[in-house]
Amino acid sequence: xxxxxxxxxxxxxxxxxxxxxxxxxxxxxxxxxxxxxxxxxxxxxxxxxxxxxxxxxxxxxxxxxxxxxxxxxxxxxxxxxxxxxxxxxxxxxxxxxxxxxxxxxxxxxxxxxxxxxxxxxxxxxxxxxxxxxxxxxxxxxxxxxxxxxxxxxxxxxxxxxxxxxxxxxxxxxxxxxxxxxxxxxxxxxxxxxxxxxxxxxxxxxxxxxxxxxxxxxxxxxxxxxxxxxxxxxxxxxxxxxxxxxxxxxxxxxxxxxxxxxxxxxxxxxxxxxxxxxxxxxxxxxxxxxxxxxxxxxxxxxxxxxxxxxxxxxxxxxxxxxxxxxxxxxxxxxxxxxxxxxxxxxxxxxxxxxxxxxxxxxxxxxxxxxxxxxxxxxxxxxxxxxxxxxxxxxxxxxxxxxxxxxxxxxxxxxxxxxxxxxxxxxxxxxx
Numbered sequence: 141x142x143x144x145x146x147x148x149x150x151x152x153x154x155x156x157x158x159x160x161x162x163x164x165x166x167x168x169x170x171x172x173x174x175x176x177x178x179x180x181x182x183x184x185x186x187x188x189x190x191x192x193x194x195x196x197x198x199x200x201x202x203x204x205x206x207x208x209x210x211x212x213x214x215x216x217x218x219x220x221x222x223x224x225x226x227x228x229x230x231x232x233x234x235x236x237x238x239x240x241x242x243x244x245x246x247x248x249x250x251x252x253x254x255x256x257x258x259x260x261x262x263x264x265x266x267x268x269x270x271x272x273x274x275x276x277x278x279x280x281x282x283x284x285x286x287x288x289x290x291x292x293x294x295x296x297x298x299x300x301x302x303x304x305x306x307x308x309x310x311x312x313x314x315x316x317x318x319x320x321x322x323x324x325x326x327x328x329x330x331x332x333x334x335x336x337x338x339x340x341x342x343x344x345x346x347x348x349x350x351x352x353x354x355x356x357x358x359x360x361x362x363x364x365x366x367x368x369x370x371x372x373x374x375x376x377x378x379x380x381x382x383x384x385x386x387x388x389x390x391x392x393x394x395x396x397x398x399x400x401x402x403x404x405x406x407x408x409x410x411x412x413x414x415x416x417x418x419x420x421x422x423x424x425x426x427x428x429x430x431x432x433x434x435x436x437x438x439x440x441x442x443x444x445x446x447x448x449x450x451x452x453x454x455x456x457x458x459x460x461x462x463x464x465x466x467x468x469x470x471x472x473x474x475x476x477x478x479x480x481x482x483x484x485x486x487x488x489x490x491x492x493x494x495x496x497x498x499x500x501x502x503x504x505x506x507x508x509x510x511x512x513x514x515x516x517x518x519x520x521x522x523x524x525x526x527x528x529x530x531x532x533x534x535x536x537x538x539x540x541x542x543x544x545x546x547x548x549x550x551x552x553x554x555x556x557x558x559x560x561x562x563x564x565x566x567x568x569x570x
Contacts, residue, residue, distance in 0.1 A: 149358075149361055149362075152330070152357075152361035153357045153358050153361045154357075155330060155333065155334065156329060156330060156333055156340070156357035156360055156361060157333060157339045157340065157355075157357050158357060159357065160354050160355060160356050160357070161314065161339035161340070161341055161355065162341070162354065163194075163285075163286055163314075163341060164285055164286065164313075165200075165255075165256070165285060166285055169249075169250075169254075169255040169256075170203070170246065170249035170250060170254050170255055170256055170257045171255060171256050171257070171284075171285045171286075172246065172256075172257045172259065172282040172283065172284040172285060172286075173190070173256065173257070173258050173259070173284060173285065173286045173287075173288060174259045174261060174275070174278065174279065174282070174284045174286070174287045174288070175187045175190070175258060175259060175260050175261060175288050175290060175316075176261050176275055176287060176288070176289055176290070176306055176310060176312065177263060177289055177290035177291065177302070177306070178263055178264060178265065178266070178267070178302055179263035179264055179265050180263070180265075180292070181263070181290045181291055181292045181295075181299075181318060182290055182292060182318035182319065182344060183260065183261075183263055183290040184206070184214060184217050184218050184221065184260050184263075185221060185318075185344075185349075186288075186290045186316050186318060186342070186344060186352070187204060187218065187221070187258050187260040188204070188218065188221030188222060188224070188225050188227065188349060189225075189342075189344065189349055189350075189351070189352040190258060190288075190316070190342065190352065191204055191222075191225060191227045191256075191258050192225040192226075192227060192349050192350065192352075193342075193350075193352050194256060195226075195227065196350075200255050200256045201253065201254050201255050201256065202227060202228070202254065202255075202256040202257070202258055203227075203228050203229070203230055203245065203248065203249045203252075203254040203256070203257050203258070204218060204221075204222050204227055204228065204229040204230070204258050204260065205218075205229065205230040205231075205241065205242065205245035205257065205258070205259055205260065206218040206219075206229075206260045207238040207239075207241050207242050207259055207260070207261050207262060207274075207278060208238070208260070208261070208262040208263065209235060209236045209237065209238050209241065209262070210262065211262070212233075214260075214262070214263070215231070215233070218260050219231065221349070224349060225349050228254065230244070230245040230248045230249075232244060238261075238262060238274050238277075238278060239274070239277045239278055239281055242259055242278045242281055242282050243281050243282070245257060245259070246281075246282050257282070259278065259282065259284070261274075261275055261278065262274065267302065267305050267306075272309040272310065275309070275310045276309070276310060279310060279311070285313075286313045286314060286341075287310060287311060287312045287313050287314075288312065288313070288314050288315065288316050288341060288342075289302075289303050289306045289307070289312040289314070289315050289316070289336075289338075290315075290316045290318060291303055291315060291316070291317055291318070291328060291332060292318050292319055293317045293318060293319050293320050293328045293329070293343075294319050295328070297331070299328050299332065300328060300331040300332055300335055303315060303332045303335060303336050304335045304336060307335075307336040307338060312336060312338055313338060314338050314339055314340065314341040315329075315332050315333075315336070315338060315339070315340045315341065316340075316341060316342045316343070316344065317329055317332075317340055317342070317343045317344065317355070318343075318344035319344060320343040320344060320345050329343075329355070329360050330360075339355070340355040340360075341354070341355055342354060342355055343355050343360075377413065380409070380412040380413055381409050381412070385405075385409075386409075389402055389405070389406060396499055398498075398499065399463060399464050399465075399466075400455050400458065400462070400463040400464075400466055400495060401455075401460070401463040401464060403455065403495065404452060404455045404456070404463070407448065407451065407452055407455075408452075411448075420441075450481070450483055450487065451491060453481040453482065453483065454477060454478075454481045454483055454487065454488055454491050455491075456481065457476075457477045457478075457480035457481040458477055462477075466492055466495060466496070469488075469492060474488045474489065474492075
């Protein structure tokens with residue numbers, strides 16, 4: 141199984157370019173970088189992001205120019221971005237000749253000592269001959285060292301077809317993928333690389349101007365496989381949780397001897413790993429869907445951590461005997477626990493109810509052999525089992541797609557805004 145993971149992963153990394161590909165600059169300045177793409181792909185924003193990245197990370201001195209003479213709003217947008225990112229921009233509002241505008245911007249860069257000229261070219265809703273001819277003329281006039289095609293990673297095959305056409309007509313040298321912080325897995329990166337033969341240079345991972353990263357094939361390969369960054373999570377767990385402790389907890393889960401005392405210890409282990417949002421960002425989305433937990437924003441993560449503290453407070457307020465055997469928690473004991481933890485009786489009842497449901501589920505899963513050492517579940521199943529074992533957590537790889545909270549450990553709060561669906565009640569027939 142580990143060999144399969146390695147082979148698939150290594151092949152994907154190789155198909156995506158093997159190593160990170162940076163912008164290529166010459167000693168002759170200014171170096172021109174043309175930014176091309178369809179309207180709405182994030183081309184103008186990416187121009188500003190790249191300029192800011194070059195200034196901060198490579199100590200270059202960029203100059204921006206928009207050659208979209210037919211859309212004043214596009215020029216104004218670049219002006220706003222240049223101001224927000226503290227970058228210089230060349231403007232000539234009265235000009236209606238894109239090629240002449242690019243030529244004058246090049247002269248401006250030469251005269252004022254800018255080593256990089258980024259040209260935000262005109263975009264269209266669809267590819268047309270007029271646009272392509274204009275780009276070819278700008279290319280001939282400014283001799284760019286890079287022509288970057290900007291593609292929206294969310295558009296899938298449309299981005300691939302556009303990349304192919306731009307490369308055929310203009311000769312692109314690289315790709316910038318935007319919206320990689322959304323639901324896109326990165327399949328567009330693989331397809332574009334194969335169709336054009338050109339590397340992905342940057343990925344946009346957010347709306348902020350500093351949300352631009354160099355493209356790393358290994359990280360995108362993990363996204364395509366739906367692996368999240370599980371290996372990093374495993375390393376984190378190994379450094380924070382002892383193997384003996386984790387194996388002991390997993391054995392108790394398998395034998396249905398997992399107590400509230402054990403669960404409290406498990407909560408404390410999870411807390412050592414950091415915030416919920418940090419942990420969940422390292423997990424595959426499919427796994428999170430399987431246990432009924434979406435990715436969380438910072439506010440939701442903070443709310444879950446507050447709920448987790450309340451859960452721990454409830455368990456702390458129990459006696460050792462109560463934590464060892466939940467069945468002795470009668471009504472008066474539960475009222476005492478609620479008072480001692482500063483919570484309500486209903487919260488105590490809910491914790492005990494979830495705990496009992498988890499024990500029952502663990503017993504069923506143990507009988508089904510899901511905790512066994514077999515290779516079922518494929519690559520992702522193997523990785524999930526390994527992570528589960530190290531964390532002392534139940535293996536949820538076999539429950540992907542369930543969508544309920546059944547896979548959550550007892551007392552672990554549901555994600556904010558997420559609740560279990562109630563089973564429909566059926567009226568008894570007379």
